[in-house]
Amino acid sequence: MTEFILVPGMFTGAHVWDDTAAALASSGANVHTVALTGLGGSRGAATDDADLDTHVEDVLALIDSVSAEAGRDQEIVLVGHDYGVHPVLGAADRRAERIGRIVCLDTGPGQDGVPALAAVADPSAREKVVERAGAEGAGQVLEAPARDEWQRWGSTAGISEAALDRLTALASPQPLRTLLQPLRLTGEVASVPVTGVLCNANGSSIEMVQRRVDLGDPVFLALAGPQVSFFELPTGHWPMLSVPAELAEVLVRAAAGEGHRLVPPGSAEPPAHLRPFLLDVPECPRDRIGNVDLYVPDTEGPRPAVVFVHGGPVPAGVRPTPRDWPALKGYARLAAAEGVVGVTLDHRLHDMADYPRAAADVAAAVEMVRADPRVDADRIALWFLSGGGLLAADWLRKPPAWLRCLAASYPILVPVPGWGPVDSRFHPVEALPGAGTLPFVLTRAGREMPEIAVTVEEFLAASERCGANVEVVDVPNGRHAFETLDPTDESREAVRRAMRSVLGHLRA
Numbered sequence: 486m487t488e489f490i491l492v493p494g495m496f497t498g499a500h501v502w503d504d505t506a507a508a509l510a511s512s513g514a515n516v517h518t519v520a521l522t523g524l525g526g527s528r529g530a531a532t533d534d535a536d537l538d539t540h541v542e543d544v545l546a547l548i549d550s551v552s553a554e555a556g557r558d559q560e561i562v563l564v565g566h567d568y569g570v571h572p573v574l575g576a577a578d579r580r581a582e583r584i585g586r587i588v589c590l591d592t593g594p595g596q597d598g599v600p601a602l603a604a605v606a607d608p609s610a611r612e613k614v615v616e617r618a619g620a621e622g623a624g625q626v627l628e629a630p631a632r633d634e635w636q637r638w639g640s641t642a643g644i645s646e647a648a649l650d651r652l653t654a655l656a657s658p659q660p661l662r663t664l665l666q667p668l669r670l671t672g673e674v675a676s677v678p679v680t681g682v683l684c685n686a687n688g689s690s691i692e693m694v695q696r697r698v699d700l701g702d703p704v705f706l707a708l709a710g711p712q713v714s715f716f717e718l719p720t721g722h723w724p725m726l727s728v729p730a731e732l733a734e735v736l737v738r739a740a741a742g743e744g745h746r747l748v749p750p751g752s753a754e755p756p757a758h759l760r761p762f763l764l765d766v767p768e769c770p771r772d773r774i775g776n777v778d779l780y781v782p783d784t785e786g787p788r789p790a791v792v793f794v795h796g797g798p799v800p801a802g803v804r805p806t807p808r809d810w811p812a813l814k815g816y817a818r819l820a821a822a823e824g825v826v827g828v829t830l831d832h833r834l835h836d837m838a839d840y841p842r843a844a845a846d847v848a849a850a851v852e853m854v855r856a857d858p859r860v861d862a863d864r865i866a867l868w869f870l871s872g873g874g875l876l877a878a879d880w881l882r883k884p885p886a887w888l889r890c891l892a893a894s895y896p897i898l899v900p901v902p903g904w905g906p907v908d909s910r911f912h913p914v915e916a917l918p919g920a921g922t923l924p925f926v927l928t929r930a931g932r933e934m935p936e937i938a939v940t941v942e943e944f945l946a947a948s949e950r951c952g953a954n955v956e957v958v959d960v961p962n963g964r965h966a967f968e969t970l971d972p973t974d975e976s977r978e979a980v981r982r983a984m985r986s987v988l989g990h991l992r993a
Contacts, residue, residue: 487585487740488551488559491554492519492544494567494592495638495664496629496656501566505725508733514740515555519541519547521572524657536662537601541575548580560585562740566725567592567639568659571601571668578674587677590732591639591684591903593721594708597670601663605638627664629656635788639722640902642686648726674928678712682732685935687722688903691715692934692965695747699756702800706750714744719935722903759805760969762815763977769821776904777850778808780817781859789864789889789991790826791855793817794847796835796897812968816868819980823988828854834872837905844911855887864991868892871965874940875900875907881916884923890990892926892983895933895965899940904921914947924954924990928983931961958983 489509499518506516507944521543523535544563551561561584565573577584585593592604595817632653635641683689694715707713716735717726724732738744750756773776773780782788793816795807807813808829817827832846833839847867855862865887869877871958874896880888899914900907925948929941948955960967960979967976 486555486559487514487737488523488555488561489514489516489736489740490519490544490547490551490561490563491516492563492565492569493521493524494565494569496524496657497652498524498655498657500655501652501723503724504729505733505736508730509736510587512733512737514737515551517547519543519569520573521569523660532791535660537571537575537668538664540572541579541662541736544572544576545579548576548583552580552583559920560740562586562588562736564588564590564736565592566590567722568601568604568663571595574670574674577677578672580672581676581782584677586680586740586742587674588680588682588736590682590688591689591724592679594679597672598667600665600667602665605664619664622701625661626658627661629653630659636902639680640687641683641723642721643727644721644723645727652723652726655839662890670893673843678714678742680714680716680744681708682716682718682724682735682739684722684903684909685717686717686939688901688936690934690936691745693936696757698747698750699758700800700803701750709747709749711746714739714742714746716744747959757966757970758807758810758812760811761972762811763968763972764815764819764980766815766818767822769818769827771817774853776808776831776846777853778817778829779854779857780821780829782821782824783825785864787859787861788825789866789988790828790860791817791820791866791892791987791991792828792830792847792851792854793865794830794869794873794876795834796869796873797832797843798836798839798872799834801833801835812966815968816980816984819984820988823984825988825991826854826857826860834876837907840875840908840911843873844879847876848879862889864889866890866892866987866991868894868987869896870894871937874898875911875913878911878913878916881913881923881925882919884920888923889993890924890926890987892928892987894928894983895930895937895963896927897937897940898944901936902939903936914944917944917947919949919954920953924956924986926956926958926983926986926990928958928960928979930963930965930967931959932964934965937965956986958986 499520509516521540540841563573570589698709720727780861813829820827830850832843834843874893964970
């Protein structure tokens with residue numbers, strides 16, 4: 486019989502696990518919930534004396550109690566939600582021989598020497614903690630969210646009104662020391678198998694994690710190890726409240742060693758970003774100028790240009806760099822074959838905080854292209870892909886006269902909650918009212934990752950409200966990066982149609 490120990494996250498007590506614990510118990514498991522010191526459900530309680538070590542000791546005490554009752558050979562599964570994964574890891578590091586598995590519930594595995602605050606995605610929430618600590622010292626608390634503030638800490642998708650009321654009523658202030666004290670690990674916890682449960686509505690998915698592994702992101706590479714598995718739930722950040730029975734089922738399967746394993750780098754099949762472009766486009770000479778490549782057609786006179794902007798974040802050390810990826814080269818060559826200058830560039834979007842720097846790189850590249858005598862400076866289009874979609878905000882907000890069209894393929898058009906802080910400037914939905922009649926050609930993948938698909942739908946809803954000039958090119962059976970993943974006739978026609986539309990706006 487599996488012994489589950491469930492550890493809650495920020496502002497919450499053991500009560501959040503009630504429904505999930507009941508479902509686990511009905512499956513035959515033994516369930517224990519941890520009441521972290523000071524987080525038992527008293528909204529105004531004084532909890533400022535607790536720190537991360539305090540909560541590690543809380544989890545250790547329960548591990549030792551369960552081991553004494555059930556026997557030291559009984560498998561214990563530690564489940565940490567949100568902040569709760571930090572005391573879980575700290576305790577498992579000291580009792581590694583007694584832990585059969587760690588489950589990280591909609592949170593990444595903490596790192597030695599890194600405080601829990603680093604995992605808080607909302608930049609304003611992080612700033613609030615830092616400001617409070619600076620003004621009052623770390624021996625203070627962060628007040629619990631009001632009912633309409635939970636979204637700052639994670640998606641509330643799927644939570645009923647009654648459950649949200651109860652969550653708010655029983656929330657406790659969070660001691661600042663618990664968020665600011667670095668996690669300390671000896672390395673023993675590395676021997677314990679780990680399962681990640683990702684909540685799609687909060688911005689995470691197995692496909693997205695696999696892409697980060699494919700790119701060689703050092704933070705994600707360890708997740709492709711044989712001891713790591715994954716599950717997904719189509720809900721928000723609090724699945725124990727929104728889908729408790731489904732979460733219980735996933736936890737039972739995780740305890741049994743089930744789950745999806747990621748494909749490590751160097752497998753037989755190349756990763757998505759290095760597979761061939763779906764169209765057979767003719768070779769075209771390119772001019773490489775700094776971080777910019779120009780594919781210039783063999784025609785007379787200045788030509789319009791399409792600047793293709795890759796997505797990200799892309800780790801700084803990735804080779805080849807994005808402008809040498811088959812899809813980017815394929816698009817640029819296709820543009821050149823149609824008689825316009827195709828442009829690719831490498832920009833410095835290496836982290837979610839890098840959007841301002843990446844935007845500066847794109848703006849500089851555009852000015853360089855417009856200054857080239859082979860380019861018609863008054864006929865430029867920008868085409869954004871994937872995470873580059875947020876960079877479109879600058880050009881939507883106040884488009885210059887020479888910008889004839891924007892395009893985006895499977896773009897992210899609203900900052901995704903769980904991905905990390907993004908400068909508020911990069912919000913295309915909020916920039917839309919300034920776009921006027923500027924054409925926007927949006928290629929939508931029908932099998933898009935849920936966390937990205939919702940941003941596209943929000944953008945389209947906003948475009949209807951403000952009357953923006955948006956054309957949608959659908960690829961019903963296409964996935965994110967369909968140009969290399971899904972080389973079908975449907976996908977090929979979508980690429981051709983999007984290109985025809987962009988070129989039509991350039992030549993009008």
